Amino acid sequence: MxxxxxxxxxxxxxxxxxxxxxxxxxxxxxxxxxxxxxxxxxxxxxxxxxxxxxxxxxxxxxxxxxxxxxxxxxxxxxxxxxxxxxxxxxxxxxxxxxxxxxxxxxxxxxxxxxxxxxxxxxxxxxxxxxxxxxxxxxxxxxxxxxxxxxxxxxxxxxxxxxxxxxxxxxxxxxxxxxxxxxxxxxxxxxxxxxxxxxxxxxxxxxxxxxxxxxxxxxxxxxxxxxxxxxxxGGKDPAYVLPDVKLDHAVANLVDGAFYNSGQCCCGIERVYVHEKVYDDFVEGFIAETKNYVVGNPLDEATTIGPMAQPRFADFVREQKAEALRKGAVAHVGMKVDNDREGSPYLAPEVLTNVNHQMSVMREESFGPIVGIMKVRDDDEAIQLMNDSPYGLTASLWTTDADRAAALGDRIETGTVFMNRCDYVDPGLVWTGVKDxxxxxxxxxxxxxxxxxxxxxxxxxx
CATH class of the missing domain: 3.40.605.10 (Aldehyde Dehydrogenase; Chain A, domain 1)
Incomplete structure (x- = not known):
């Protein structure tokens, strides 16, 4: 046969x-x-x-x-x-x-x-x-x-x-x-x-x-x-600095996290936000996420289709459940008829009150889920960004290019972005570090x- x-x-x-x-x-x-x-x-x-x-x-x-x-x-x-x-x-x-x-x-x-x-x-x-x-x-x-x-x-x-x-x-x-x-x-x-x-x-x-x-x-x-x-693998981080153009960052980071049902090599999987802009950023991020429509990908109204296989969606469900057991807070709670165990259809989710003892902040999700953490300063943000076995891309959201370049020198990654993410520049190189x-x-x-x-x-x- x-x-x-x-x-x-x-x-x-x-x-x-x-x-x-x-x-x-x-x-x-x-x-x-x-x-x-x-x-x-x-x-x-x-x-x-x-x-x-x-x-x-x-x-x-x-x-x-x-x-x-x-x-x-x-x-x-x-x-x-x-x-x-x-x-x-x-x-x-x-x-x-x-x-x-x-x-x-x-x-x-x-x-x-x-x-x-x-x-x-x-x-x-x-x-x-x-x-x-x-x-x-x-x-x-x-x-x-x-x-x-x-x-x-x-x-x-x-x-x-x-x-x-x-x-x-x-x-x-x-x-x-x-x-x-x-x-x-x-x-x-x-x-x-x-x-x-x-x-x-x-x-x-x-x-x-x-x-x-x-x-x-x-x-x-x-x-x-x-x-x-x-x-x-990848677990690409973003760091939102106090001088960020907030609306621009929200729109681009939501897209970077959930486009292609989050199944992007360089998709945003974790976001660290300076405490000065944290509340406003989270509020905007949640509101933008709620605009997504999960459904049949052949329907022009659909903005998030099914994940490629049910087991991929179930893995993300397990990450979310573990995070919630450990104290994370889910903010979207979108109701989708076929979002259930064993189905590839999965609604996007935003988690706060997360930490690096949770799988969702350290292990690749490759799905429509993102954790957002508050940080005090650049040093804390860089330490958390580097606390990962992966290093494909990292993005910095600021109006200060010199500061972004200096921070980029400290990030263990293949590509450093400022004010954009989830992109391959053919004029540079597509590479990574660590795993x-x-x-x-x-x-x-x-x-x-x-x-x-x-x-x-x-x-x-």
Missing amino acids: VETIKLISPVDGSLHAERPVASDAEINAITERAKTAQIAWAETPLAERGRYVLAFLEALLAMNEEIVPELAWQMGRPVRYGGEKGGVEERTRYMVDLAAAALADVIPHDARPGFHRYLRRVPLGIVLVIAPWNYPYLTAINTIVPALMAGNAVILKHAAQTLLVGERFAKAFEVAGLPKGVFQNIVLNHVQTEKLLGSGKIDHCNFTGSVAGGRAMEKAAAGTFMTLGLEL TGKGGAMGRTGYDNLTRPKGYHLREV
């Missing part, structure tokens, strides 16, 4: 898609095609690679009207938000434009007569992208585009919850006329994925997922000397991590 991967829709619990996993023969054929295709692709001029990638982008954008409801059925994001086309286009065009400068030869500053010396960035070979379901296009684009621009071949293994996304990528590259084998989509189970990582046929893997998943990736790849990029993982995507660093340096030392005689 052929093993399959089943996609169960969070909208109504129905079987939305089912695909057979690849056989051993198919996996071998895919890796061999990639190996062969990559050699010719690496010799393709950079400008031509860019034309293929931009043609792929246009083909993908042309599918957006179909993609938006498809995403709602797969992982629950409301159709009113229009999918991920804005970010996909921004990141793709930026990385294509950056490629020539990022991949240009580097000439040592100390010129030596009679020698031609330079460092060249060359492709790694075959890049495996293991993409998550929460932002299934954006997270995949982060690696796929710069990997291809750098001359690598790419194999995409998408999450079971978003099986159809991999097929959309494959179709868009087919429409773009990309040479066969340069990009391939594959369906694998966990055992097959680990076996492929340990096979020695993959030169780099970028994985976005859980901390446990990242550890499994490292274990599977041990001894192969392949490189790994791991973007894992959030290692490596980095986007910007020049993204290209560095998808190539290897090769030195040329040419002597004239």
Whole structure:
């Protein structure tokens, strides 16, 4: 009997898609095609690679009207938000434009007569992208585009919850006329994925997922000397300072906490507010949260759809229950007919009187719940922000940029924001510290991590 991967829709619990996993023969054929295709692709001029990638982008954008409801059925994001086309286009065009400068030869500053010396960035070979379901296009684009621009071949293994996304990528590259084998989509189970990582046929893997998943990736790849990029858990904090523009902070932090049902790698999960503005901030935050509408993501009125799976929602329910037992206060109490144990539909919640003995303030929630704590000063805020096993992003809400930069130097995180959150800047780097993982995507660093340096030392005689 052929093993399959089943996609169960969070909208109504129905079987939305089912695909057979690849056989051993198919996996071998895919890796061999990639190996062969990559050699010719690496010799393709950079400008031509860019034309293929931009043609792929246009083909993908042309599918957006179909993609938006498809995403709602797969992982629950409301159709009113229009999918991920804005970010996909921004990141793709930026990385294509950056490629020539990022991949240009580097000439040592100390010129030596009679020698031609330079460092060249060359492709790694075959890049495996293991993409998550929460932002299934954006997270995949982060690696796929710069990997291809750098001359690598790419194999995409998408999450079971978003099986159809991999097929959309494959179709868009087919429409773009990309040479066969340069990009391939594959369906694998966990055992097959680990076996492929340990096979020695993959030169780099970028994985976005859980901390446990990242550890499994490292274990599977041990001894192969392949490189790994791991973007894992997050518990992203915000600190609201006394000089904050309150309405702006409230609106943006509520959105940062609850957009995508809180299922954002860099979503706001905990907020520390200076005592001088605490009461006003909490009042505004609660009022803004109560404007959300939980429901069927195919309904244009819905602003929070179901979480991707019932077990994710139940985990958040457990965090809330534990916090309430320990003295936290819940402020929203939104009544949603299908918000119950075993259902993926979950109303947003705001908790105060929380502390770091509660799971909701230290362990990743990845759902529509946020705790808000009062702090006396910057030192207390920084201590609490750093009291976490994770470090992806942190945001500071103030009108003083110098103060924000100085505080940012003290925060253990991959990105520091001021007056915004929940954003990936393609011109910088997407990275984290501690259990959030290692490596980095986007910007020049993204290209560095998808190539290897090769030195040329040419002597004239």
